[in-house]
Amino acid sequence: MHVPDGFLDLSTSVATAGVSAAAVATALRRSRTELDVVGPAVPGLVSAFVFAVQMVNFPVGAGTSGHLMGGALAAALVGPATAVVCLTVVLVVQALLFADGGLTALGTNVLLIAVVTVLVGHVVTRGALRVLPRRPGSVAVAAALGGLVSVPAAALVFVGLYAVGGAVPVDPGTLATAMLGWHVLIGVGEALITGAVVSAVVASRPDLVRSLRGTRRDLVVVDAEGRRTTVPATVDEPAAPARAGLRRPLAVALVACAVVAGGVSLLASGHPDGLEHVAGVVGFGDAARDSAVAASPLADYAVAGLGSPVAVTVAGLVGVAVTALLAGGAARAVGRRRVGA
Amino acid sequence: MRVTGAPRAPGRPARRARVAGAASAGRSSGTPPLAPGAPVLLPVSRAPRRDGLHVLVASPVHRLPAHAKVVALTALAAGVVAVPTGAWAALAACGLLVLFVVAASRLPVGLVARRMVVETPVVVFCLLLPLVATGPRVDVLGLDLARDGLVGGATLLVKATLGVLAAVVLAGTTSARDLLAGLDRLRVPRPMVAVLTFAVRYAAVLAEEARRLQVARAVRGGGDGRLRQLAAVAAGAGTLFVRGYERGERVQRSMVVRGWTGTTPALASAPATARQWALALVVPAAAVAVAVVARAAA
Numbered sequence: 001m002h003v004p005d006g007f008l009d010l011s012t013s014v015a016t017a018g019v020s021a022a023a024v025a026t027a028l029r030r031s032r033t034e035l036d037v038v039g040p041a042v043p044g045l046v047s048a049f050v051f052a053v054q055m056v057n058f059p060v061g062a063g064t065s066g067h068l069m070g071g072a073l074a075a076a077l078v079g080p081a082t083a084v085v086c087l088t089v090v091l092v093v094q095a096l097l098f099a100d101g102g103l104t105a106l107g108t109n110v111l112l113i114a115v116v117t118v119l120v121g122h123v124v125t126r127g128a129l130r131v132l133p134r135r136p137g138s139v140a141v142a143a144a145l146g147g148l149v150s151v152p153a154a155a156l157v158f159v160g161l162y163a164v165g166g167a168v169p170v171d172p173g174t175l176a177t178a179m180l181g182w183h184v185l186i187g188v189g190e191a192l193i194t195g196a197v198v199s200a201v202v203a204s205r206p207d208l209v210r211s212l213r214g215t216r217r218d219l220v221v222v223d224a225e226g227r228r229t230t231v232p233a234t235v236d237e238p239a240a241p242a243r244a245g246l247r248r249p250l251a252v253a254l255v256a257c258a259v260v261a262g263g264v265s266l267l268a269s270g271h272p273d274g275l276e277h278v279a280g281v282v283g284f285g286d287a288a289r290d291s292a293v294a295a296s297p298l299a300d301y302a303v304a305g306l307g308s309p310v311a312v313t314v315a316g317l318v319g320v321a322v323t324a325l326l327a328g329g330a331a332r333a334v335g336r337r338r339v340g341a
Numbered sequence: 342m343r344v345t346g347a348p349r350a351p352g353r354p355a356r357r358a359r360v361a362g363a364a365s366a367g368r369s370s371g372t373p374p375l376a377p378g379a380p381v382l383l384p385v386s387r388a389p390r391r392d393g394l395h396v397l398v399a400s401p402v403h404r405l406p407a408h409a410k411v412v413a414l415t416a417l418a419a420g421v422v423a424v425p426t427g428a429w430a431a432l433a434a435c436g437l438l439v440l441f442v443v444a445a446s447r448l449p450v451g452l453v454a455r456r457m458v459v460e461t462p463v464v465v466f467c468l469l470l471p472l473v474a475t476g477p478r479v480d481v482l483g484l485d486l487a488r489d490g491l492v493g494g495a496t497l498l499v500k501a502t503l504g505v506l507a508a509v510v511l512a513g514t515t516s517a518r519d520l521l522a523g524l525d526r527l528r529v530p531r532p533m534v535a536v537l538t539f540a541v542r543y544a545a546v547l548a549e550e551a552r553r554l555q556v557a558r559a560v561r562g563g564g565d566g567r568l569r570q571l572a573a574v575a576a577g578a579g580t581l582f583v584r585g586y587e588r589g590e591r592v593q594r595s596m597v598v599r600g601w602t603g604t605t606p607a608l609a610s611a612p613a614t615a616r617q618w619a620l621a622l623v624v625p626a627a628a629v630a631v632a633v634v635a636r637a638a639a
Contacts, residue, residue, distance in 0.1 A: 169474055
């Protein structure tokens with residue numbers, strides 16, 4: 001789902017490029033200590049891996065195929081910060097060398113594929129890991145869930161961006177329904193491959209799986225007198241820095257969305273363009289057409305969106321935010337991860 | 342254990358090959374003599390030689406510094422994107438400008454056409470737009486189409502095509518090494534450029550490794566049925582990750598052995614002269630001017 005040149009207007013492209021630059025800069029700073037220790041070779045090879053894996057197409061049905069985006073996968077394997085860097089690298093290579101995804105749409109593509117999928121995938125994976133039993137096998141399931149959610153989330157963000165800066169008036173509700181239906185299918189494929197890849201890596205080199213840290217059980221030693229000594233399974237970085245590491249990119253992403261939505265809706269109100277056209281022209285006729293999907297909650301978004309296009313943008317963004325918050329809330333409800341209990 | 346050496350600069354063989362390519366193209370532009378002992382391969386076909394995606398012909402676009410080219414072609418694409426929907430004259434003018442750049446790059450037409458296959462999904466989307474867009478309808482050959490979708494879809498198709506053309510020119514006229522050096526010159530953070538360097542260097546290696554895994558799977562009769570195939574592909578991808586990661590570790594270790602201190606040296610590149618900048622920016626400036634005029638008229 002690489003966005004080409006011309007899909008979004010220039011102001012939206014510039015806004016997303018700015019947001020992406022900020023997000024990638026944050027990710028670079030966050031992974032700098034890691035980059036200094038590990039060196040550039042390993043993330044480079046991980047990028048090459050994502051690049052190679054993205055070329056593997058799997059059938060979605062109806063004669064079409066999707067390919068892995070790899071955001072959740074990379075986040076589970078190498079951690080979110082490095083994953084953002086790696087996926088950005090992949091997108092830059094694809095745009096500059098393979099003409100896949102437009103030069104002016106690079107910022108949009110980085111935002112959608114590198115930032116949103118990685119962050120959503122990471123948050124969902126973390127949340128699922130707190131709920132699932134604490135053993136290595138859970139990581140594959142959690143990463144698969146991350147992959148499942150991350151693809152439709154990116155699709156929703158795209159719908160939001162399109163509602164703000166799309167070149168052709170398409171009813172946002174219809175677009176959201178179509179994109180979601182499509183990308184839920186792709187998400188299922190993504191989930192299967194992500195889970196299988198992670199479990200394959202867990203089986204052979206569990207030390208390489210970043211999300212696995214903290215899922216290994218502590219070693220409990222009982223000596224002859226019955227004294228119990230617990231040796232924590234993970235000695236490196238406790239939960240605190242990791243949690244702090246989540247907050248900033250999330251904030252960046254949210255600010256990003258706000259900037260894009262706010263900035264461009266101002267432009268939209270300046271001169272009547274596609275959006276207002278949609279609002280004006282789409283009367284009751286399309287409501288009847290939408291009734292086929294009216295049973296689903298998405299239809300509510302669509303109908304609510306008919307009156308005010310901004311509401312649809314917000315709905316798309318809220319979809320992502322709600323996903324993130326739900327995962328976070330579930331995690332909090334279950335309680336903190338037991339570190340060295 | 343197989344130890345992979347530190348990556349050699351991909352620029353050196355490319356440069357030599359470019360010299361050979363220029364010589365074989367019959368242009369006597371004072372070709373420097375080949376290094377003694379360098380293998381001279383006489384091209385059998387008349388097709389220009391290639392180094393990866395970089396097509397080794399001599400052209401004004403090839404000679405421009407990479408960073409100027411990145412800026413210029415992005416500006417050109419931006420100019421195209423800025424043209425309002427349905428401004429056909431302006432789009433045609435921009436199209437002529439892009440085609441002029443393609444012609445100036447002396448890339449073979451067939452090769453450019455083949456590389457534009459990436460655009461296929463976009464074409465499909467643009468063809469669907471008249472069906473799904475909202476607004477007043479028109480009747481074309483018995484199909485009920487949205488007028489805005491028709492106009493918008495056609496505009497999108499033109500813009501996306503021109504954007505892809507610009508990117509194809511960039512990849513076809515610039516070696517990967519020069520491109521990375523150009524990004525460094527454009528102040529892309531050094532760690533990012535370092536990771537990019539390794540990604541570019543090893544993408545082909547890992548793709549080849551993936552192909553070997555696929556062949557191995559096929560040879561063993563693995564995976565009939567959609568789900569089985571998916572499982573086999575996924576297991577292969579898992580293996581690919583482990584192999585890639587371990588290769589990265591080996592490369593890193595061999596770099597440390599060879600004295601890597603933690604900072605990656607910058608790729609050497611020459612700055613662009615004012616004349617080169619001017620040359621690079623003429624066409625984009627024209628495109629932007631066209632877009633501005635078209636916006637004012639709209």
